[in-house]
Amino acid sequence: MFQRVIAVFFAILVLVALPTVSMAANDSNDRQTTPIANQGAELFGLKVNDLNKEDFEKRLSAMGLQPYPSYKKGVATYSLGPEGILGVRELAIQFNGDDYLKKATMSGVVKSNKKRQSLGNLLVKKYGMPNIGFVRDGYGRAKWVFHDGTYIELHNTTFNVLVIYVDQQPKVLSESGQIDVEALYKKSQKSTP
Numbered sequence: 001m002f003q004r005v006i007a008v009f010f011a012i013l014v015l016v017a018l019p020t021v022s023m024a025a026n027d028s029n030d031r032q033t034t035p036i037a038n039q040g041a042e043l044f045g046l047k048v049n050d051l052n053k054e055d056f057e058k059r060l061s062a063m064g065l066q067p068y069p070s071y072k073k074g075v076a077t078y079s080l081g082p083e084g085i086l087g088v089r090e091l092a093i094q095f096n097g098d099d100y101l102k103k104a105t106m107s108g109v110v111k112s113n114k115k116r117q118s119l120g121n122l123l124v125k126k127y128g129m130p131n132i133g134f135v136r137d138g139y140g141r142a143k144w145v146f147h148d149g150t151y152i153e154l155h156n157t158t159f160n161v162l163v164i165y166v167d168q169q170p171k172v173l174s175e176s177g178q179i180d181v182e183a184l185y186k187k188s189q190k191s192t193p
Contacts, residue, residue, distance in 0.1 A: 040148035041150040041165050049148040052099055077090065078092075087109075100171040102167060106164075108161055111159055123135070123163070152165055
């Protein structure tokens with residue numbers, strides 16, 4: 001059952017990536033981007049910018065993923081199954097105090113060269129050539145930086161693979177805008193001689 005969910009997820013990920021394929025050349029000086037790259041980073045089809053915990057957990061739950069206990073405060077950890085997504089088997093999510101995503105790290109030991117290549121190539125197809133670093137034949141260390149304050153990092157030069165999604169300025173809920181009249185009155189009374 002879980003393998004079927006992962007297979008469905010991968011199929012959705014590929015379908016989302018196909019409409020935005022960039023015909024970027026192999027030349028590392030060619031920094032073509034796709035329309036989606038200008039819109040920002042996406043994780044499981046959700047925009048990373050101002051992504052709240054409730055919406056993110058609904059998406060993960062629909063994919064059949066449930067968090068397991070984490071020993072780090074403010075971190076939720078998910079298993080992506082025994083096969084994972086192209087061999088990447090773990091997802092760790094950090095939210096800010098207002099429950100907006102700060103960082104999502106997908107990681108795993110990927111021994112299959114074919115899966116490692118596919119992972120790097122999938123990111124290039126979806127987002128174009130990286131702003132920083134390189135991806136050659138699916139392998140590399142790269143960073144895609146977007147105008148909305150999000151970025152994606154790929155670490156794919158060894159079997160230890162990381163894909164990191166970051167919102168550099170996650171949303172913070174503002175105060176209600178209500179004025180505490182009693183507190184202001186008490187403050188004015190203390191300052192009055």
